[in-house]
Amino acid sequence: MSSPEFCISIQHQNGELVIQHPLTFGEYTIGTATDNSIQIESEHVSRYHAKLSISEACLTFEDLGSSNGSLINGISVVQPTTINTGQTVQIGDLFLTVQINQKIISPLKLHNSDDMVGSGRYTLKQEIGRGGGGVVWLSHDEHLNQAVALKLLPVELENDPVALNDLVGEVQKARLLSHPNIIRIHDYIRVQDEIPFVSMEFVDGSDLGTLRNQQPNGLFTWERLEGLVSQMCNALEYAHQEQIIHRDLKPANMMITREGNLKLADFGIAARTSEKSPQANMEGDASGTMVYMSPQQMRGTMPAPTDDIYALGATLYDLLSTKPPFFEGDIYQQVQKNQAPSLSMRLQEFNITNKIPSHVESAIMKCLEKEPSDRPKNIKELSDLLHPGAEPPPPPISPPEHIPEMESVLAEPIETTQKFLEENIPTTVKSWWLIQTPQKRDIILTGIIICLLILAEFLFAKQPFNNPKFFLPW
Numbered sequence: 148m149s150s151p152e153f154c155i156s157i158q159h160q161n162g163e164l165v166i167q168h169p170l171t172f173g174e175y176t177i178g179t180a181t182d183n184s185i186q187i188e189s190e191h192v193s194r195y196h197a198k199l200s201i202s203e204a205c206l207t208f209e210d211l212g213s214s215n216g217s218l219i220n221g222i223s224v225v226q227p228t229t230i231n232t233g234q235t236v237q238i239g240d241l242f243l244t245v246q247i248n249q250k251i252i253s254p255l256k257l258h259n260s261d262d263m264v265g266s267g268r269y270t271l272k273q274e275i276g277r278g279g280g281g282v283v284w285l286s287h288d289e290h291l292n293q294a295v296a297l298k299l300l301p302v303e304l305e306n307d308p309v310a311l312n313d314l315v316g317e318v319q320k321a322r323l324l325s326h327p328n329i330i331r332i333h334d335y336i337r338v339q340d341e342i343p344f345v346s347m348e349f350v351d352g353s354d355l356g357t358l359r360n361q362q363p364n365g366l367f368t369w370e371r372l373e374g375l376v377s378q379m380c381n382a383l384e385y386a387h388q389e390q391i392i393h394r395d396l397k398p399a400n401m402m403i404t405r406e407g408n409l410k411l412a413d414f415g416i417a418a419r420t421s422e423k424s425p426q427a428n429m430e431g432d433a434s435g436t437m438v439y440m441s442p443q444q445m446r447g448t449m450p451a452p453t454d455d456i457y458a459l460g461a462t463l464y465d466l467l468s469t470k471p472p473f474f475e476g477d478i479y480q481q482v483q484k485n486q487a488p489s490l491s492m493r494l495q496e497f498n499i500t501n502k503i504p505s506h507v508e509s510a511i512m513k514c515l516e517k518e519p520s521d522r523p524k525n526i527k528e529l530s531d532l533l534h535p536g537a538e539p540p541p542p543p544i545s546p547p548e549h550i551p552e553m554e555s556v557l558a559e560p561i562e563t564t565q566k567f568l569e570e571n572i573p574t575t576v577k578s579w580w581l582i583q584t585p586q587k588r589d590i591i592l593t594g595i596i597i598c599l600l601i602l603a604e605f606l607f608a609k610q611p612f613n614n615p616k617f618f619l620p621w
């Protein structure tokens with residue numbers, strides 16, 4: 148196979164391009180020093196800031212102990228981390244993206260924080276992440292005074308009325324879903340001269356892909372996953388009953404809230420938007436959505452619940468063993484024809500220990516069968532295979548991983564807070580006397596004066612108790 152050509156773009160937040168050039172397999176250091184493979188100028192980037200490794204198997208990003216750090220989806224990169232093509236990594240104040248099979252690309256149109264979209268209804272606050280199907284922003288809904296997540300769709304969609312129509316159909320269906328383990332879709336908004344976007348419930352947490360990268364061996368234990376998988380199954384069982392198929396199940400579309408609960412993102416929508424994205428490449432993209440896709444979905448047959456069952460199996464396989472069943476080379480051919488290695492074989496091959504109960508392993512392998520009829524016939528059946536016995540599966544464990552606070556972003560700018568304080572908070576109270584109400588102060592003052600008068604009487608009267616003019620000392 149000829150070495151594919153990658154393209155790295157480094158941009159400012161406002162989209163201004165800093166550097167862009169083609170790359171092939173190899174290791175590249177990034178920083179301000181001139182002997183870096185990729186040299187950039189920025190006062191927030193360290194001399195030797197990061198290292199990017201591109202191999203046939205994956206793209207790996209490593210922070211080299213930079214002073215301002217690197218972030219993926221808002222989370223600090225503390226160890227070498229696998230990234231996807233099209234995924235953005237923040238290095239200091241700049242944004243790095245690697246794309247595949249594209250020579251020089253036009254940079255993604257970026258927005259700035261505080262930009263307003265949707266005819267001024269939403270203020271963009273912070274970019275949360277990017278995937279094949281757009282850029283997700285934490286935003287403020289000015290009408291409802293609430294935080295929301297906006298997914299700004301790929302610019303290419305604007306010129307494709309058929310795709311836009313399909314997407315509208317998906318949003319119409321997805322917004323009818325109401326389940327605690329599904330991210331609520333609010334609206335699809337398209338106004339003149341703006342990029343169309345989907346508004347949805349904002350989840351202050353992180354996604355399973357990012358959390359997995361923080362684990363010591365880059366994988367989850369079954370104990371940690373079991374409760375979450377039960378919530379995934381509940382959400383999918385409900386959606387399938389409503390005749391809605393997700394079609395893009397993968398770790399990045401599984402959000403975990405701060406309380407440790409799972410919420411599925413992008414019902415029906417990601418599959419529509421990614422198809423039109425410049426990053427989606429059915430023939431060669433081994434790092435995107437394709438590695439979780441069923442053979443039937445790849446061939447473009449009618450969507451079925453068994454597509455989600457396959458994708459769920461591939462996702463669990465990945466989370467428990469660090470890689471999806473097929474992850475390098477010609478993914479399309481392998482997904483169509485090759486039997487996936489068993490989880491135990493894969494762990495052995497990678498020399499990794501992870502104790503996976505045998506019933507869980509066989510349930511996952513059943514999901515990965517090539518023929519839909521050989522997979523669990525519905526989510527209920529899969530759920531029974533994964534959690535046998537009468538006991539309900541345990542609730543998910545609260546995430547021990549670090550999830551960065553988003554509250555700071557939701558809060559108003561510091562200048563606004565200071566101005567409010569200056570205008571509204573009374574001057575600092577220092578003494579006990581000043582915190583009493585005026586009435587209380589009058590009573591206390593009168594009491595003190597009376598006491599002083601009596602004391603004066605005692606001091607000045609010669610025989611206070613038998614003097615008839617006791618109260619007329621002067």
Ligand SMILES: Nc1ncnc2c1ncn2[C@@H]1O[C@H](COP(=O)(O)OP(=O)(O)OP(=O)(O)O)[C@@H](O)[C@H]1O
Pocket residue numbers: 220275276277278279280281282283296298330347348349350351352353354395399400402412413417418421436
């Ligand atoms: N509603 C949301 N609330 C908070 N964060 C979100 C929300 N939706 C997505 N994200 C975050 O934004 C990141 C990018 O999401 P996006 O859907 O654009 O990409 P993806 O899931 O990697 O790919 P795809 O486009 O195939 O779904 C996610 O990985 C997740 O961390």
Ligand SMILES: [Mg+2]
Pocket residue numbers: 278399400412413417
């Ligand atoms: Mg997504």
